[in-house]
Amino acid sequence: MAVTQVFGARVRRREDPRLIRGTATYTDDLTLHGLCHAVFVRSPHAHARIRRIDTSRAKSAPGVVAVLTGADLEGKVNSIPCGWQVPNCDLKTPPHPPLARDKVRYVGDAVAVVVAESRAQAHDAAAAVEVDYEVLPAVVDMEAALRSATLVHDDVPQNRVLLWSVKGGDFEAAAREPGVRVVRQRLVNQRLIPNAMEPRAAVAHYNPGSGELTLWVTSQNPHIARVILSGVLGLPEHKLRVIAPEVGGGFGSKIPVYPEEAVVSHLAVRLGRPVKWVESRRENYLGTIHGRDHVTDAEMAVRPDGTVTGLRVRTLANFGAYLSTAAPAIPTILYGLVLSGPYRIPNIDCEVTGVFTNTTPTDAYRGAGRPEATYVLERMMDLAARELGLDPAEIRRRNLIPKDQFPYTVATGITYDSGDYARALDRALELFDYRRARADQEAARRQGRYLGIGLSTYVEICGAGPSKVVGSTGFSGGLWESAVVRFSPTGKVTVFTGTSPHGQGEETTFAQIVAQELGVPLDDVEVLHGDTDSILMGWGTYGSRTTPVGGTAVYLAAQKVKEKAARIAAHQLEVSADDLVFENGRFHVRGAPDRGMTIQEVSLQAYLAWNLPEGMEPGLEGQANWDPSNFVFPFGTHVCLVEVDPETGQVRILRYVAVDDCGRVINPLIVDGQVHGGIVQGVAQALWEFAQYDQAGNLLTGTMSDYAVPKAAWFPKFECDRTETPTPVNPLGVKGVGETGTIAATPCVVNAVMDALSPFGVRHVDMPLLPERVWRAIRQSKGGSAA
Amino acid sequence: MNVTVTVNGVRYSRDVEPRTLLVYFLREHLGLTGTHVGCDTSTCGACTVLLNGKAVKSCTVLAVQAEGAQITTVEGLAQGDRLHPIQQAFWDEHGLQCGFCTPGMMLAAVDLLQRNPNPTEEQIRHALEGNLCRCTGYQHIVNAVQAAARAMSAAVGAPSGGE
Ligand code: FES
Ligand code: FES
8 A cells, every 4th residue: 555656666557458468449449330441542643633533433333332532522521721830931821622622742642532331342442433633743852843833732832831940149150250160061851751550540430419420540639639620520629529549659640630530520420320441551651741851951160179159051841742730840940949959059040941842741750850950960060070170079068058057048049948968978978988989999990890989969859838839839729738637436546638648658657646646556546548528638649748748737636636635634634734744645643643544535535525624525636737838858968889881881780878868757667668769760760761752753662661660680779878857847857758769869870870981081971871872972982983 | 251260269250251361350350459450561560460379460361361270369368367478578578668569579479489488689689570669669579578588488397388
């Protein structure tokens, strides 16, 4: 019964039993009486006019219930809106019809939907839908798109989505300072496919009696989905229930509201039957958002002693064919505002041009903007170090924001909460045995082996966030979080959170917060999420916000429960609440430990309501809505060792050391898991992953066997450690940790490979650093024998 | 066509279309939804089951090809309340996050441990090459397989060992 320290303990996850037994319910696992199956017909062309769609053959195919095209949805399912209208950037928001009307704009754009009794029948009938296309030239490359006469959307000139900028200080002046060197590099941050292992899916059920539509959907944020779909479908919000059941990963790709979800919802109403749609992996590659896809020209102004005085970037960001839900925020505020990283850089000048192309829409992919910014900054740091002949660790140390300067406002205007960046750097170098590793590298070179050591020091800006601030950046919502902590009469606790975890383990960490605060056994706490009917409001799980924002709401709700419980206990024990001590789940009278009652006894009394303080309402629950005053800023240093085989260009990671600081840690086991997963995704971008299109707009890496989702054998064991600098932003002192690995790992690995290639005079190679690219770079550098 | 198979010790007989894949047979005809579908190219391994004791990707096998076979899915790993050592180890070592890859991952690991009760880290990483996980970064999965190997070899000789 006695609960000691659960906050900070390596507690096994409470969500796991159902997952390891195969009894969890993912969206595709649902079955309902009368269920029928939807399959979408998708464009094989990147850009084409739709002349005619003939559905007659499909309609008469066996088992077919309905076949609809865009015209059938006119006035019934509205355009899918964009949810982040970033101001002052001339943002263009062309309509996004749920099924394409006159034109298709990317390979995979849906043009029709077939519903049949079985999944197989729906597939068969979908193949019988005949679409007559007039193929148009496609724009794929961003620079070409800006100059092209071909427009993805007729009313968006130059295919320019937005032109956004942020400026702090005066870069020009910094660059003109005598002795200052300006380091320049063009950097490509390639397009990636999120690859959540569970593809997207939706099941919709309509009850004509109550007028209620229930949608089970693979979402990271069911409440946002409800608000948006309510508008898209013209259904009042209280008649729409959105449930995110078990969700098999998201990494940002399950934030947006997609056309299929709206269409399936509409079909359930229209047909009066429940409808299921499950994405194939091929469709996932085409129809679910992609991430990254930037081309950046960067300039860094640096003094001879390594002091960085300025950074100027000009970035092209590929939005694909339509504006996805959060897309405008990703390459703007989540990128430009964070370009100072962990450094004091007084002059920053960033300009971003967003471009429409005939490709899959892009949006948030793990890190969302921050990995792109960190990549630019950390590559430039290394290039500057190399030009000045400084050690990469040393140039970083000289520029880090010192720990006594917090809160620290960077040139882009945001204020960092807390940090001891040098300590994380020192710890990482110590763990890596950096000096020794440099000596080993020297020795290896003499033997003709090419080892490389790479570093990245980073700060992640997460835990969104102050609603007022995100509102001012154009987000059409708030980013506070709700929580209810409710005791039952028998003393068990149910927690309702507005966040929507899908692998991050908050059913465990939130239970740890409650168990710690209320002194109840961990197993007596159940954490519920992901249902708009049972949860007041919530903004979901992404951007490493779940624990710092949602966890804080849970903590505050628990405090309210404790306060009410104390008043009841004081009343029943006939003392003042000030005379009570609360220890291990029990209230007792100060100085008289025998006179007391457990919180479970209090709970029973709260529900019996036989003897409550005058005027107190029965029941025992606390509700809190927490809107943070600032973001939180986790940070750290990653160091890795690679070996490059100059004969084949093959890169092998020999060691990987990560020192992260995410403030106070609730569950080290879960934090380790988040860091590992992030590192793998970050490394994979550096070395293998690439969503590649041909000039006609065909996705060449269009199946899972063509796209390099990383495997277990490609990695060594990671060596992880932490420093712990609490944030003052929330009472728990916690920062986020979901994206740190992805942010830090990509530049860390690229820097290591470039370090390994430095004897060849290779300065930069764009990602992914596939053997062929590395091999060519070596060949080209060796006296022009260009391969 | 009729298919008769034994899944997790229970005999089932069903009429299916000849083209029905084993994974859909398990999920849609038998309601065993613990086996997942993560791709359409036999790449991800989320659908891995044991077919006559050997790990196979059930999306690459037709249900009719499994006629007469003994199949183990994730639902058949535990004995009542007692988890299989691989399940216990995945739980203890935090070998899963979203859990979508986990059933297939555990069955691939069971297959490995049958063939090699004491694998090295490198052997584990190679043996899991057909199973993708996007969440965990694999390290805790490797730890889990090692822990399960230890637990299973400690139990060798005991009547319940390796069940
Ligand atoms: S579903 Fe991916 S391998 Fe079978
Ligand atoms: S735990 Fe999510 S894919 Fe492996």
